[in-house]
Amino acid sequence: MSAFICGEDHFKALAIFAASRTHGYGNAHFRVDPRYVEGIDLEAGPVAVRRGLHDLTSAELASLYAEVLYQENICSVRARYPGDKKDELPGPIIRSDHIVVSTSDVVQANYRLKPVAILKMCDCLEYQSCETEDYRQTIAYRLLEQIRRAAIRELAGYEDAPWDYAA
Numbered sequence: 001m002s003a004f005i006c007g008e009d010h011f012k013a014l015a016i017f018a019a020s021r022t023h024g025y026g027n028a029h030f031r032v033d034p035r036y037v038e039g040i041d042l043e044a045g046p047v048a049v050r051r052g053l054h055d056l057t058s059a060e061l062a063s064l065y066a067e068v069l070y071q072e073n074i075c076s077v078r079a080r081y082p083g084d085k086k087d088e089l090p091g092p093i094i095r096s097d098h099i100v101v102s103t104s105d106v107v108q109a110n111y112r113l114k115p116v117a118i119l120k121m122c123d124c125l126e127y128q129s130c131e132t133e134d135y136r137q138t139i140a141y142r143l144l145e146q147i148r149r150a151a152i153r154e155l156a157g158y159e160d161a162p163w164d165y166a167a
Contacts, residue, residue: 005091
């Protein structure tokens with residue numbers, strides 16, 4: 001098999017990482033700010049967000065992020081296996097129509113992964129989601145790139161490394 005739909009926990013872990021709050025300038029910020037993911041719609045998905053960004057919970061944003069990534073993965077696998085019915089597509093046998101991240105998911109330790117695990121999971125998901133011709137123009141691609149950048153910034157020693165180097 002050359003492409004499969006990743007499991008629900010895969011999407012939840014990536015989305016929870018991205019939607020976690022960090023301490024930044026002024027108020028706490030999300031690791032991946034939806035304002036910088038071109039095309040993301042805060043009113044889309046199974047958990048529509050109808051409040052301002054500052055009122056957004058990590059679970060609401062994680063649900064949106066998980067859904068964007070999940071639907072693109074499904075689209076890719078359908079492109080790779082166009083003759084397969086939904087329940088015949090490679091991946092978990094029990095598959096939800098949508099992925100919703102709950103508040104209890106957000107606080108569970110098993111979804112709190114180290115940055116290197118997040119980076120590897122990004123690579124896996126990209127490999128499973130790149131079968132459409134327009135993949136690099138999708139919101140999911142842009143979101144996954146932002147998740148990668150956030151994970152890199154979380155690597156040990158990153159903050160202490162020189163921004164500009166001169167010997």
